Amino acid sequence: MLTVIGLMSGTSLDGVDAAVIHTDGERIAGAGPDISLPYAAALRQRARRILDHAPALSPDDPELKAVELEITRHHIDAVRRLHALVPDIDLIGFHGQTILHAPDRRMTWQIGDAAVLSRATGLAVVHDFRSADVSAGGEGAPLAPWFHAALLHDVPGPVAVLNIGGVANVTFIDADHTIHACDTGPGNALLDDWAMRHTGTACDTDGRLARAGTANRAIVERLLADPYFARPAPKSLDRQHFATALDRVAACTPADGAATLAAFTIEAVRRTPLPARPVRWYVCGGGRHNPVLMQGLQAALGVPVMEVDHLGWNGDALEAQCFGFLAARSVRGLPLSAPTITGGPGGLSGGRLTCAGLMPVPAWIYASSRRRP
Numbered sequence: 382m383l384t385v386i387g388l389m390s391g392t393s394l395d396g397v398d399a400a401v402i403h404t405d406g407e408r409i410a411g412a413g414p415d416i417s418l419p420y421a422a423a424l425r426q427r428a429r430r431i432l433d434h435a436p437a438l439s440p441d442d443p444e445l446k447a448v449e450l451e452i453t454r455h456h457i458d459a460v461r462r463l464h465a466l467v468p469d470i471d472l473i474g475f476h477g478q479t480i481l482h483a484p485d486r487r488m489t490w491q492i493g494d495a496a497v498l499s500r501a502t503g504l505a506v507v508h509d510f511r512s513a514d515v516s517a518g519g520e521g522a523p524l525a526p527w528f529h530a531a532l533l534h535d536v537p538g539p540v541a542v543l544n545i546g547g548v549a550n551v552t553f554i555d556a557d558h559t560i561h562a563c564d565t566g567p568g569n570a571l572l573d574d575w576a577m578r579h580t581g582t583a584c585d586t587d588g589r590l591a592r593a594g595t596a597n598r599a600i601v602e603r604l605l606a607d608p609y610f611a612r613p614a615p616k617s618l619d620r621q622h623f624a625t626a627l628d629r630v631a632a633c634t635p636a637d638g639a640a641t642l643a644a645f646t647i648e649a650v651r652r653t654p655l656p657a658r659p660v661r662w663y664v665c666g667g668g669r670h671n672p673v674l675m676q677g678l679q680a681a682l683g684v685p686v687m688e689v690d691h692l693g694w695n696g697d698a699l700e701a702q703c704f705g706f707l708a709a710r711s712v713r714g715l716p717l718s719a720p721t722i723t724g725g726p727g728g729l730s731g732g733r734l735t736c737a738g739l740m741p742v743p744a745w746i747y748a749s750s751r752r753r754p
């Protein structure tokens with residue numbers, strides 16, 4: 382078993398989540414402490430501008446480099462705090478910040494400097510988890526299903542795990558424990574942008590705005606006419622894929638617009654084609670704190686919908702733990718790709734190892750059964 386710090390900076394751009402996990406990339410022996418370090422509003426805005434302009438940006442763009450360094454600094458800070466609590470860390474799993482995701486153009490771009498993180502912490506870092514799959518023709522996402530399936534190994538299927546982050550993604554585990562996955566559609570990102578526009582807050586806290594409004598069903602149907610929803614899984618999304626949805630609700634009152642965007646997220650989940658009907662849905666990600674989304678999902682799905690916390694999981698640390706787990710998979714050469722998860726070839730591993738902080742490289746890395754893509 383390795384003791385790994387997993388790091389995630391999600392599409393909501395709210396900050397770094399960091400968590401310690403004990404794992405060999407197949408089983409999970411336990412979890413350690415976790416923390417979240419929020420980005421200040423100014424950094425969120427700068428990161429958001431980078432994300433909005435990413436398709437046209439050069440990798441050497443000075444503002445991109447400055448934001449990348451600032452984001453890396455937050456990750457270093459998060460690792461140092463956890464390392465002080467758990468001294469025997471073997472490895473870091475560093476997702477970075479996705480600023481662009483276009484698998485159809487064989488492109489996925491996560492910023493964050495793994496060499497700087499490794500040097501600053503003295504730890505080996507696995508990063509760039511999605512590129513190998515995308516290069517091989519896969520979606521490069523979602524990757525969390527590997528972790529969800531490991532956590533659910535003794536839970537009878539069919540069940541679904543729904544992650545409501547900026548984008549939402551589902552892991553479906555069938556009765557025979559085969560895994561199917563895809564991004565379902567928007568998560569919180571549109572609601573966050575709408576709330577910022579109308580209330581100046583980073584999200585529709587506790588669904589207060591949406592609860593006061595009425596969803597415009599005609600607009601929801603038009604939004605669901607996006608070709609993404611007709612595509613079969615596996616499939617994945619860029620955070621900005623549905624950005625024009627905000628124009629479609631522009632004439633609504635703030636409350637009705639929020640209710641309509643919440644209904645869009647819910648209806649996209651309901652219409653996601655799955656191999657069988659889950660008997661239960663377990664929800665993780667920040668969207669589970671929004672009661673309008675949770676109650677709407679319960680009504681739409683017609684089977685129990687509960688927070689993953691009911692399973693004893695830590696719903697707020699889950700993605701960070703996941704990238705610790707995936708780092709352990711990576712150094713062991715275990716698959717990160719699968720035809721029914723990312724659409725990439727079965728058996729393909731992923732992630733890149735950087736040991737800039739270590740001289741010599743720890744022996745266990747060579748002792749493990751690493752197979753590089």
Ligand SMILES: Nc1ncnc2c1ncn2[C@@H]1O[C@H](COP(=O)(O)OP(=O)(O)OP(=O)(O)O)[C@@H](O)[C@H]1O
Binds near residue numbers: 547
């Ligand atoms: N009390 C709350 N009420 C409403 N929404 C909330 C609340 N708490 C968190 N959220 C939502 O959760 C979001 C953060 O979720 P999360 O941390 O899962 O996102 P992420 O890690 O960026 O996502 P991704 O899975 O896309 O990488 C916030 O942007 C907000 O929309």
Ligand SMILES: CC(=O)N[C@H]1[C@@H]2OC[C@@H](O2)[C@@H](O)[C@@H]1O[C@H](C)C(=O)O
Binds near residue numbers: 392489521524546550
């Ligand atoms: C490209 C990218 O960063 N995708 C994220 C995003 O956030 C949610 C959804 O879109 C999912 O596909 C993925 O993250 C999770 C952790 C995943 O890979 O499973």
